[in-house]
Structures are given as C-alpha cells and as structure tokens.
Amino acid sequence: MRIAVVQHVHAGYYSDYLSSLIDEAAATDNYQVKTWSNSIPVFSQHISEDAVVYILVESTTGIGLKWWYARKLPSILKKIKAAVVIDLNGISSSAKIPQLIAIDQNIAQEKKDANAITKYAANIIEKSVSHAQYVIVFSKNKADTLSIKNNKEIIRFTAPANFRKFEWHEKIMIKAMQADNNEYFLSILHDDDDENFMLLLRAFSRFKKWQQSSMKFLLLPKYEAFEKNIHEKLKTYKYRDDVRLLEGLQDTDLVSVVASAHSFIHASSSFPDLMVLSIALKCGLPIITNKNADTEEYLGNAALYIENKSEETLSDALIKLYKDENLHAQLKDEAEKQSLFLNREEYKLKLWQLIKTAAQV
Numbered sequence: 001m002r003i004a005v006v007q008h009v010h011a012g013y014y015s016d017y018l019s020s021l022i023d024e025a026a027a028t029d030n031y032q033v034k035t036w037s038n039s040i041p042v043f044s045q046h047i048s049e050d051a052v053v054y055i056l057v058e059s060t061t062g063i064g065l066k067w068w069y070a071r072k073l074p075s076i077l078k079k080i081k082a083a084v085v086i087d088l089n090g091i092s093s094s095a096k097i098p099q100l101i102a103i104d105q106n107i108a109q110e111k112k113d114a115n116a117i118t119k120y121a122a123n124i125i126e127k128s129v130s131h132a133q134y135v136i137v138f139s140k141n142k143a144d145t146l147s148i149k150n151n152k153e154i155i156r157f158t159a160p161a162n163f164r165k166f167e168w169h170e171k172i173m174i175k176a177m178q179a180d181n182n183e184y185f186l187s188i189l190h191d192d193d194d195e196n197f198m199l200l201l202r203a204f205s206r207f208k209k210w211q212q213s214s215m216k217f218l219l220l221p222k223y224e225a226f227e228k229n230i231h232e233k234l235k236t237y238k239y240r241d242d243v244r245l246l247e248g249l250q251d252t253d254l255v256s257v258v259a260s261a262h263s264f265i266h267a268s269s270s271f272p273d274l275m276v277l278s279i280a281l282k283c284g285l286p287i288i289t290n291k292n293a294d295t296e297e298y299l300g301n302a303a304l305y306i307e308n309k310s311e312e313t314l315s316d317a318l319i320k321l322y323k324d325e326n327l328h329a330q331l332k333d334e335a336e337k338q339s340l341f342l343n344r345e346e347y348k349l350k351l352w353q354l355i356k357t358a359a360q361v
Helices: 013-028 062-080 116-123 125-131 140-145 168-179 194-210 228-235 251-259 274-282 293-299 311-323 325-341 344-359
Strands: 002-007 032-035 051-056 084-087 099-103 134-137 152-154 184-189 216-221 243-245 263-265 287-290 303-306
Touching (some): 013 032, 013 051, 084 344, 099 125, 134 140, 140 152, 168 251, 194 228, 303 325
Parallel strands (some): 002 051, 263 287
C-alpha cells in the first residue's frame, strides 16, 4: 500500500511530530520512505509497493494553495497510485481517495498573523473536516473548540523514546557538570523569546531574594542557540552566575540535563508547548505552567498551575515548590502516572492503524 503524506514547512510542530510517528511505524512495517520529486518521472523514482511518500506543498499564497489542492495534488496522488493520503496541514483536497487531515495548534480563525498555509487551512476547516475519513487532533479541547465531533481521533504529543526518569544517583554527575553540584530549575525557550526570558529572570530574582540558596536556573534553547539579545541581557543580570544557557548539547547530554532537574518551568507566549511538557512528564519532573484546557488535559495533577502569568505568580510558584518537599514529591509521583497516559508507542500504532483503516473504506 502506498501512503501519501502531504506536508508544508510552515505547518507547525504537530505536523513534525506526526511525521516522526509515521516514519517510526513505517520502519517497523518495512515500508519505504521517500520524498516525491516534481522534476523526476514517477517511473524513475523507484517507489515500492509498500511506501510512505512525502509530498511537500510548494505554494505560499492563498490562490496558489487553492490551485495546488484542487489540481496539482490530485495529479501527483494519481501518478504515485496512493491508496490513502494524510494531510498534515489540516486541508483536504479534491482527490478521489480516502483522506485524513491533522489539525495543528496554530489553526484558528482569529489568528491574524498566521502564515498562508495556516490561514488557508482555517478558512476551509469545515469543508476539510467534512471530506476527511478521520480528523486527527492533538487534544480533546482543540476538537471541542473547533466543534469536531463524529470523525475526530486524538493523537496527543508524546516524548521521544530516549527521554526517561533518572534515579538520584544518576543525577549526581550531571549536577556536578552543569550546576556546580546544586539543584536547578529548568526551562526551554524559543531561541529569540526575550520576553519570557526576562520574565523568568525577574521571577528567579524574587525567588533568590526570598531564599539566598545555591539553587541554579538552567535554560535550553528550543532549537540550537539563543539569540544575541538574550546573551546580552544575561550579562547585566544580578544573579547571572546562577543562570546557565546551555547550547549545542548532544542528545544524550540533553536527556541527562532534563531528567536531572529539580523541576520544569514552562513559559509560553502563545500556546503551550505540549511536546516539551510531555518530555518533562516522561522524565518525572514537577511542572510549573499556565493553567488552560490543554495543559490540564495533558498534565492532570502533575503541575503547579499559574492562573495569571506574571513575575509575582511565577516566583510564588517557584518558592512554593522549593520549600514544600511534600508537594514536590507528590508532583513527581503524578508526573510518572500521567506519563503513562502519553504513551508514544500506543499513539504511533493508533495513527498507523487509522491510516490503514481509512485506506480500506
């Protein structure tokens, strides 16, 4: 069976996550994984009978996307003899084959600053949902918000397999290397998110004034490295010796740093980074985060929730989690329980089965 996967570079984090699940499932079932090329004849692309074929959306304008989904994509699907297509951009096409669509976090009618693919998906969301055999959504809350009822399937963000909980003796070396043998708060920020960076520093300052402890604050960039302005702001920070910007870590070091943290502090400017939160859960970390329907759905009782994010509410949460050892232990236990709810293997198999089931409709 040939499975077509339609993806756009600006589709969002959920698109990238689902493609990783598809690739893992394809490898398990010995499916070939290829990327379609418009410049090479189909007979020269050597597509196996059992294959996952990625088709990259080229258009970047509303008019171009309308033509692409109405004419170009159906033509490609016919050439490769796809049995089913899953669109990771939340858009259905005019193709006469079974279709699945995936709804990302940033698909919302009211987002004025959205890119072309997101705007187009939002504008035709009702049409796309009606055409799809299955609508894949990252949370029940998102499905409810978009009034998706009958054909919805929830595939939640889950942590990569290499993340895990560390025992106390495994953390000793990491604390020595990264935090001068001290406990540390941990946060992951977008590389240029100076707004939340400054919020975290101000909250940490209030924590330090309350308790002149040796507690450190380690920050990891979402991608590769923090922008220059974040480094410059840290230079003038009063407690800069207790804050570390860790960049360029190898995968094994990244896992160790996350899993050895005292707790995870989540700050977000737009919508919650549910992938990062699922990683914190799998590592058994107590979490401080904003309270909303998505974070509550994912974290349950494993988080200390902030109603209105500010340096005062955040610092109060840091203080509370630091001084209340019973609360810290309770949240750790809840994180372990909740991580079982976000089982990557189960969601991978569920997605793969949905694709196969749709192909047989």
